[in-house]
Amino acid sequence: MDKLTKQETEHIAKLANLTLSAEELEKISGQLSETIDYIKKLNVLDTSIVLPTAQTTGLKNVFREDKVQPSLPQRNVLSNAKKTYKGFFVTKSVFD
Amino acid sequence: MFELTIEQLTSGLKERLFSSVELIKTYQERIRKNDDKIKSFVNLSENCLEEAKKADEEIFKDANVFMRKKLIGIPLAVKDNFLTIGIKTTASSKVLEDYYPVYDATVVSRLKVSGSIILGKTNMDAWAHGSSTETSQFFTTHNPWNINRLPGGSSGGSAAAVVAGFIAGAIGSETAGSIRQPASWCGVTGLKPSYGVVSRYGVIAMASSTDSPGPITKSVKDAKIVFSTLIGRDPKDATSVDFSLKEEKLPQNLTIGIPKEYFFAELQEDVSRKVFEAIETLKNTGLRVKEISLLDPKYSVADYTILQRAEVSSNLARYDGIRYGNDRSFFGDEARRRMMLGTYVLSAGYYDSYYLKAQKVRTIICHDFEKTFSEVDLIIAPTSPCTALPVGSSKGSSMFGELQDILVEASSLAGLPGLNIPCGFDKNGLPIGMQIIGPRFSESLILSLGEHYQSLTDWHKKKPKVEDKK
Numbered sequence: 411m412d413k414l415t416k417q418e419t420e421h422i423a424k425l426a427n428l429t430l431s432a433e434e435l436e437k438i439s440g441q442l443s444e445t446i447d448y449i450k451k452l453n454v455l456d457t458s459i460v461l462p463t464a465q466t467t468g469l470k471n472v473f474r475e476d477k478v479q480p481s482l483p484q485r486n487v488l489s490n491a492k493k494t495y496k497g498f499f500v501t502k503s504v505f506d
Numbered sequence: 507m508f509e510l511t512i513e514q515l516t517s518g519l520k521e522r523l524f525s526s527v528e529l530i531k532t533y534q535e536r537i538r539k540n541d542d543k544i545k546s547f548v549n550l551s552e553n554c555l556e557e558a559k560k561a562d563e564e565i566f567k568d569a570n571v572f573m574r575k576k577l578i579g580i581p582l583a584v585k586d587n588f589l590t591i592g593i594k595t596t597a598s599s600k601v602l603e604d605y606y607p608v609y610d611a612t613v614v615s616r617l618k619v620s621g622s623i624i625l626g627k628t629n630m631d632a633w634a635h636g637s638s639t640e641t642s643q644f645f646t647t648h649n650p651w652n653i654n655r656l657p658g659g660s661s662g663g664s665a666a667a668v669v670a671g672f673i674a675g676a677i678g679s680e681t682a683g684s685i686r687q688p689a690s691w692c693g694v695t696g697l698k699p700s701y702g703v704v705s706r707y708g709v710i711a712m713a714s715s716t717d718s719p720g721p722i723t724k725s726v727k728d729a730k731i732v733f734s735t736l737i738g739r740d741p742k743d744a745t746s747v748d749f750s751l752k753e754e755k756l757p758q759n760l761t762i763g764i765p766k767e768y769f770f771a772e773l774q775e776d777v778s779r780k781v782f783e784a785i786e787t788l789k790n791t792g793l794r795v796k797e798i799s800l801l802d803p804k805y806s807v808a809d810y811t812i813l814q815r816a817e818v819s820s821n822l823a824r825y826d827g828i829r830y831g832n833d834r835s836f837f838g839d840e841a842r843r844r845m846m847l848g849t850y851v852l853s854a855g856y857y858d859s860y861y862l863k864a865q866k867v868r869t870i871i872c873h874d875f876e877k878t879f880s881e882v883d884l885i886i887a888p889t890s891p892c893t894a895l896p897v898g899s900s901k902g903s904s905m906f907g908e909l910q911d912i913l914v915e916a917s918s919l920a921g922l923p924g925l926n927i928p929c930g931f932d933k934n935g936l937p938i939g940m941q942i943i944g945p946r947f948s949e950s951l952i953l954s955l956g957e958h959y960q961s962l963t964d965w966h967k968k969k970p971k972v973e974d975k976k
Contacts, residue, residue: 419846426819426849427826427834428842438843441904445847448905449860451808452867462865463872465715465745466921466946467702472744486608490830501828 413443507532508671509969512580512728515674519565519579520572526558526565526579526623529674533581533625537672540972543653545645546667548586549594550626557623564621571621576735578621583676585664586627587634588719589708590614593624597710598642599632600836601825611708612740613677613719620735625673628663633822633841634679634712636660637687637910638900641840646897649692650970651936655894658688658910664722665692670972675723675732681713682810682918683911685720689926690889690939695956695966696722697729698914700946701921702747704733705740713817716918725966726927726956733949747947754950756958762788763798763882768913770803774892780930780938781888787962788886788955796882801874805867806916807908812851812864813919819848843904872920875945884955885943887913889926893936917943925952928965937965 414422419439423430430438484497493500507529510518518524534550541547561579564571571578584590587597589607596602610618617624631641639647639662647662649655650670657666661678665688668676678685680698689696697720704719711717721732733751740746764785769778789795822845827833837845851860878885891912900906908915917924923946926939944952960966 422846422850422853425853426842426845427823428837428845429835430842438839438846441843442847442850445811445843445904446850449808449812449851449864451804452812452863455805455867455870457863457866457870460866460869462862463868464865466872466919467700467745467747469702469745469747474741474744482608487829489608490605492827499828 414439414446508536511724512577512674512731513725515580516572526561527555529579530554530558530581530623530625533673540670541672543648544650544666544670544972545647546628546663546670546672547583547626548596548598548629548644548663551593551624553592554581554623554625561621561623575621576731577617580622580674581625582617582622582732583626583628583664583667583673584614584617584624585630585661585676585678587630587679587710588614588677589710590624590627593627595627595710597633598630598644599838599841600643600832602831605831609708612705612742613736614708616736617677628661628667628676630663631660631840631907632838633710634660634681634684635818635840635844635907636900637683637907639663639688640897640900641838643838648897649894650972651693651894652934654897655936656691656897656899658691658890658894659907660684661722662688665689665694665696668692668694668722668724669970671969675721675728677719678722679709679717679719680918681716681814683907683914685722686889686914686924686926686939686941687911689722691894691937693928693937693939693965693968694722694724695726695729695928696720696926697733697949697953698918698924699733699949700923702745703749703947703949704736705743705746707740707742711821713814714821715813715817716921726925726953726960729925730953749947752950754954756954757883758792759794760884760955761794761796761882763796763878763885765798765800765885765887767800767802768887772891773888774932776932777888777890777892777938781886781940784929784940784959785886788959791958791962798878798882798885800878801871801916803912803916806871806919807912809864809867809871810915810919811905811908812860813868815844815848816852816861817848819845819852868919871916875917875920875922879945883944884948884952887941887943889913889939889941893932893934893938914941922946923949923952925956927956927959928968929963930965
């Protein structure tokens, strides 16, 4: 089994926007390696002439009428936010 | 009253043997007395008595209301990943522990249109990640047949509540196994519809290309009644399809396929025996049975794991605690593992060898079923490789859910419908379930075969004694 390195696991955690402690990283890298080992089973199946499937209903180009409909009141939309300011969501700043 | 099916409750309401208010009070009382042992509900609705009063008034005014509103006055429970206005919706996760939706899922609004009353929200594996209900970040649900056992999952709270008589019927959702497997472990009927038949709008997404909401009930007839209120295209879910349910008589020459790969060596011995007995029961009524061969299910486990983790990582990326809920540090271990594996298989350098490869294998799985359904009408197989496992079994295992769902993953990836029905008990008195799988959109035929089986057997009528559980 190829074990994910600490750097690889850290990189994946960063991409997934998760903050993990050193101990958690160690544990999860072992678990991820186990799962990766399992999913490699697929390699024995020949897919050289097979097209990928992304959906199963076969629907194509689903349209709807572009009609203006009432949207949710601002008060409701903001009702679950931890921080709001003058009718806006408060986010972390993007630039330093 | 709590033992009656939806069908029987509706006739009771029609004949005024009891009112909807009485019904609600009976269930609430039973939940209050007994759910501390089972822990099937995460939240109870506060408005349902008012709604029941309104339902009673409607029934009083118009005897024909039952034609228009098929579920008028009937209490139902909904899995906690369906958005419900005014009832806290958490997907059993701490990220959403204080989230109050501002709109209803389409399934919920359709249930309301049909007159049913939502009594509460049921426990589940957090974000529907699992087959045990142990990954719920609040508490584990216990199996009403034996409280030292798991109910299965992820719709474990729904299945446990139905068999415990806490509710007339419940809604679950299945990505691969989350309706059928807990229905099997709890001994109830569970229908996983074809992908696209029931709208996903307002369902907290797990794997968007397979998520399918469906009913968990005491009988196939009940599943059909609830299912009929949920179906049909929804402009808010572009993947939903036009679909109607027909009264389908079982054809005389109906042929059932038995996939030999689904009866593998590790299958619990009495599970395999009971499923074969059920097949024999059906055979004795003139149905044809044919042995068939399907792709080894271990490949669908690997395939499903890749595709589902990839979709999970993308769906859970939106939870940042800004517009609602808590920040990402509140995710539990299982959700983190899944997001990270999904991120890995989608990341640069690995996309082709994992994600694209898995999408191609998905094509192979779809073709495998298409070929099979040119030879047989429906397939029967065990739903789960074993009966309910002890509490604690899923802990520390990073693939528990996938391995429990080995017999349902292929049909889910192919978007096919599947119905779990109880077909006996193992030597420890735990329920065994079999599944009927059919071609895409063959729900009418599957339900007919299920009804036929339940007209021949009483397994679905057996109930655990929840009151004695300590």
